[in-house]
Amino acid sequence: MPAVKAFNVYTKREETINLNILKWLELKLFGIAEIGRRRYPGWRGTLPFYIYKCSKCGRLHIDYRHGYRGFLLCDQGGG
Numbered sequence: 001m002p003a004v005k006a007f008n009v010y011t012k013r014e015e016t017i018n019l020n021i022l023k024w025l026e027l028k029l030f031g032i033a034e035i036g037r038r039r040y041p042g043w044r045g046t047l048p049f050y051i052y053k054c055s056k057c058g059r060l061h062i063d064y065r066h067g068y069r070g071f072l073l074c075d076q077g078g079g
Helices: 023-029
Strands: 005-008 013-018 032-038 049-052 058-063
Touching: 023 032, 023 049
Parallel strands: 005 058
Antiparallel strands: 005 013, 032 049, 049 058
16 A cells, blocks of 8 residues: 655644555546545544645645635645
8 A cells, every 4th residue: 555645734744644556546647535534623523534736835735625615725825
């Protein structure tokens, strides 16, 4: 299983994510792959989280979709 390092925008920490070959290929081909549902302290439920390559800075990030349009954030600000 390929392991990739990505910055979690919510926790502000770098994580190592083990992707199966299909998720890794999805990330390489489309720039985004769902990595599962997560629930953080204080949340009422779970949300799907994604690993994606930011089009602004080119780094890998982990986050959930925000707003009506479902945009993903960069750790350097903006969506």
